[in-house]
Amino acid sequence: MDFTPSDAQQAMVGLADRIMGDHLDMGRHLAVETAGGWFDRDLWEDLASAGLLGIALGTDVGGSGLDVVALALLLGVQGSHVAPLPLLPSSVAAVIVDQHGSDEQRHRLLPDVAAGGCILTVAVQEFLDDRLSQPSVTFKDGLLHGTKVVVEHLDAASLILVTVRGPDGPRCVLVDPMAAGITRVEGTSTRRQPVWEVTFEATPAEPVGDDTTVGDLLDHLRLGISATQLGVTERALSMTAEYTSTREQFGRPIATFQAVGQRLADQFVNVGGIRLVTLSAAWRLANGADATEDLLVSKWWASERATDVANATQHCHGGMGVAVDYPLHRYTLWNKHLTASLGAGTQSLRALGDHLAR
């Protein structure tokens, strides 16, 4: 594959970067948070108007018809601005509905997703259960039973795409968050956004796709997480390069101390690795090739190496990295949150080991 973005992809990245960059600054982040929220709805509507919310959806359902490489690049832009949006789960769930849903489901749901009115989220994680592809929430006779954790964006979502165990094995279903039999307990994630533990008791749900859908959803989520972390780490590193080049101690910029410069050079290599393996996985997914290996490698790389990047960028900022008045801490918190999403490095290695040694 060619790692250079196409003209259409480059134009999309430029547009998204301009919209998010113009809109988000420290004051805007604080305004959203002090209003008691986490979600920048104005920015969401701007992205919808620019056609970015349906970037990888079919043109027949209001999308732009680009592929998941474009979606990965868009998520990278979000990560670089740590933009408080439900972009990852909503876009990935929409792609799954687009690729696995019936024509009726596609035309009923996706135009509104592309227009920004319908937000989707996903519920795939169960406590300390690494076997994401073998969910324990059951789906029988049209009803759900069981508990999912770390469900994000529930207060904004119109529908939840849930991984379940049906009579014939793992499946995906769509659930209305207002449906009967749902109990939700709110908590706070490490990136200071609300997350929910959701328990279903005889909750009605609508199946989507077939026995390949859960695997495809997990693959796209892994890609989305790595792609977001690419943007997060790239920007954290460029902020650190700028900070250490202007911060002077002992009469010189601290970047000129080898202990600082060489540690940051190592992080450049780490970010480069995240970029290459993430784009390779995206390209394979977009072209129908087997991406499992690349995705596990990219998730491991994004978990372990992004943690190195977060630690180094924060350390080289000294106290500024610890203070919430300076933006860097958001990148560290996002990194930590994304690293633990769908299991961290150990789980990826275990799954990769199973995959290679089967």
Added chain:
Amino acid sequence: MPIASGATGTVTAMSNTHRQASDDTSADDAAFVARVEAFHAEHCVRIDDPAGSDAGSDDPDGLTAARSYQGALTDAGLAGLDLPNEYGGAGLTAHHQELFTRAAAAWHRPDSPLSISHGMCLPMLAQFGTHEQKSTHLPGVIRGTSIWCQMFSEPGAGSDVAGLSTRAVLDGDEWILDGQKVWTSGAHYCDHGLVVARTDPTLPKHQGLSMFIVDLRSSGVEIRPLVQISGAKGFNEVFFSDVRVPAANILGDVNQGWNLAVSMLMFERVSIGAGGGALNAKRHPELIQLARDLGRSNEPVIRQALAALHISEEIKGYIGQRIRSAVAAGRVPGPEGSIAKLTGALVARQARDTAMAIVGTAGQAFGRRGDGNELDQRATAGRKWSGFCVSAAGISLAGGTDEVQRNIIGERVLGLPREPDPFKGAPWQDIPRN
């Protein structure tokens, strides 16, 4: 052969002497340790009791619990162990302090808000204070009714702390203080600060500094809390505007402040890397329990990480013990404090990574409004270690960064040549700064 034989004889003789010496003192030591144990059994919970570490939400800084513990400790004659009775101490020795540190390590002690006051400010006051200063301040500091903080770092002076710009100008029998400090731990609840300020800008940067005892309730002191990535508000910015400090409040001599600052930094590094507080509690016992609770204790990867952490924490413990023994023998801590501090930072990061591997998904949850069920317990463990995770990075910064410690070890332990300094010997006021 005679040499070897002689050497063996000497070793035997030394062992006998040593055994005899410990026989003489061991009964006293045992009685003292029993007192320490009995006190903590009454006032604290053990370190392996998970109920012990949660501070009440109505006491965000943990001050009430700290003051109550310290007051009781003082009443029991177990505070200020190696300080004379006339200054409010227990009149015992540094050896007793070491016995206390070891025995008390098994307990959750709520005294972390006092760690700087006791680990850094108190030894400075005891070592460099005048009789007058010690009589006035030590009893309150020992009891915890007066809490002190360290005020070195400034926006322009972090690693290069000797380049600081806060000015102190003598006006009659008062110094007038102007400038800004930052990252001042605990200033918002402290009574006094030990402030390093520039008293002569025409001297080279290390030579024109002095240390002052500053009453933080003085007119012209403004304290603004800084919120940290962990959500805590432990740090502050502190602004001095025409703050008048009595001339009698200088600690040590005028323009000798750098020597005092170096001593205090050594106390800080020893305190961070080898102190007996929560910062240096061994974390692997709790993490082993956590792995058991979460059903992960049979996973080979987790077991290896726990074993590796155990090894690191043992070595870190010995480094701390060696330093405390030297202090108990009357030696002032030297650059080995940097070894302890660096090791402490590295081991904290190792513990962080091990903890995150164990809590897994639960590490994403920072808080949860729940009802105490099983999931809630897991989320609580996740929250606790998430908090530790985002705080651990700070240990590599406080008291001199890892890089500064490595420079000190290179230059002062290994004797490597110093890094060239183009401004060496230049008056501070002629050095460019941003």
